[in-house]
Amino acid sequence: MLRLSLFLLLCIGIVPAPCQTSASKYQPGTILQVERHHVGASNTDTEPTQYDVSVRIDETVYVVLYTPSYGSNTVEFSEGLEFLFSVGKETLTLATPGKSDGNTNLPILRTTKLPAQPAIDWSKAPSQYYSMKMKNLSTELNLSDEQQAKIKPIAEQESAEAGGVIFTQVVPRKERLSQWEKIVRLSDQKMKPVLSQAQWQKLQELRKDQKRELKDLIAKKDSEGRK
Known part of the structure; x- marks a missing residue:
């Protein structure tokens, strides 16, 4: 392989174009x-x-x-x-x-x-819950800049609340999942007016995948804690 350090003087940004959609x-x-x-x-x-x-x-x-x-x-x-x-x-x-x-x-x-990756890397939550969530929403839902600005405070609140219940072993596993579902349900209802119908349906699909991933991770963490 030929490794090259190639110099391109560019300022990174979005190119305005009259016909851009x-x-x-x-x-x-x-x-x-x-x-x-x-x-x-x-x-x-x-x-x-x-x-x-x-x-x-x-x-x-x-x-x-x-x-x-x-x-x-x-x-x-x-x-x-x-x-x-x-x-x-x-x-x-x-x-x-x-x-x-x-x-x-x-x-x-x-x-x-590339092979599909989990929507959120739960092993890095809750410390990176917010940043991962916003990146996932922006990518999967193709959010506009205006939508991102409106959803940001909603995601911040969800991150603060969800991060406090996901990994505490004091609360039983089922109760943690139940609390997480309540938190994201309220969060989703706040986001719904900001999203199109197609984006809303996609969000519900993402939530199903996240719940499955989170359920598996909590079970794994609890199993490791008992060893």
Whole structure:
């Protein structure tokens, strides 16, 4: 593997576009790997150097083709860096305010779907309950900035209340699950006016998955505590 530290002077942000819709919302993507793009023997040294850049967005890894600006063979895509991308059918669009050249549209060479992960990593709750919940809601429900602003205080209250009951072994397991369900039911009712019908139905599906994950984790923690 050829490791390259490639320098790209970019300010990360959302690109305003007259025809941009909610479907083209920018999402954070993490650079996983950068390799020189291999070309056929018929290509000459006069052709531009290109790179295969692996980007993880949620649970999908995209390998895209990057071509540096004319006259330059360097770009900065170091492993672990985060940029904003809009996912299209055939390209990833890199958010580059003030730039409109072809380098911001990266052709997708291939994609890899990663194994599904729990909606919330309960092993990190309650310390990270709020941050994980907001990220999960924003991603799964495709929340607008306005919706996120309205839901934030609701999620904060839920996190404070749920975090206090989930992992206390003083309260029986069934009672903890019951208390958690009451907390999220009230939280959901507050969120309902902010959400579309499709988002509301998706939220209820997420809650079912979370309850199953939480039930399994509490049982596991209780079993470990008795050893």
